[in-house]
Amino acid sequence: MSRFSTNSRQAPKRFDPRRPQAVADVLDRTDAFRALRAGVEQVAALQRDLGSLLPDYLASNVEPGFIKDGVLALFAAHNALAARLRHIEPRLLSDLQQRGWAVDSLKIRVRPRPMTDPPPPKQARMSAAGASALQELAQALPSSPLQEALAKMAARHDARRAPERKK
Structure with a gap:
């Protein structure tokens, strides 16, 4: 006879707030969090598609927002990138639609990134x-x-x- 019965079930894991948990498990716990998880996964998939459709300098400086009523919000790091996005908007919109995104138009906004600390001044030493x-x-x-x-x-x-x- 086997130690493991074929009819045995594992007891469901109890929630223990002291133990680390995967984010996916936490987000699956309630309906509100499931909706949040779906939105986060959508933005991540959109970010991957934009990364493959846009040139490197744009992909690293553009963040997607949510799709609302067929309008996708794109956030550029500064005005020059926003202008470049507006220039390629028709092609980008077409490419996104071909990949299955339910997008009718793009809304391009500027969202400046926080300032980074300047590098420390050089301290040259001479013998x-x-x-x-x-x-x-x-x-x-x-x-x-x-x-x-x-x-x-x-x-x-x-x-x-x-x-x-x-x-």
Whole structure:
């Protein structure tokens, strides 16, 4: 006789809020969440189709919205991309309809992305030998804008080394 009976059923899993759960399981729990899941899956499928229909520079900067009354909202990162989308709108609309999307028109909007932090300023470091070589070169050159720039650069890097020497 087998340990596993053919008539046995696994007990249904109980909800335990302390255990991690797959998002799909959470979204299937109620009717309201099922509708949300369907909308999220629709937007994801639309994003994939747009990614294959649009050039890379557009696909990475355009986000689809929901389809409402046959109108698909597309959100571009800035005005230039929105203008380019409006330029290819008839072809894009036709391609989406051929792929089975129930879209009659496109509504193109600009949704700027949040500003990213600028990169930190460069902190160039020069060795003492490099700074002294620049200083010697600046002294060897006749008076000119180049000679002044080299002297200023050598002095700036030599001044950074001054606190290190005091230690």
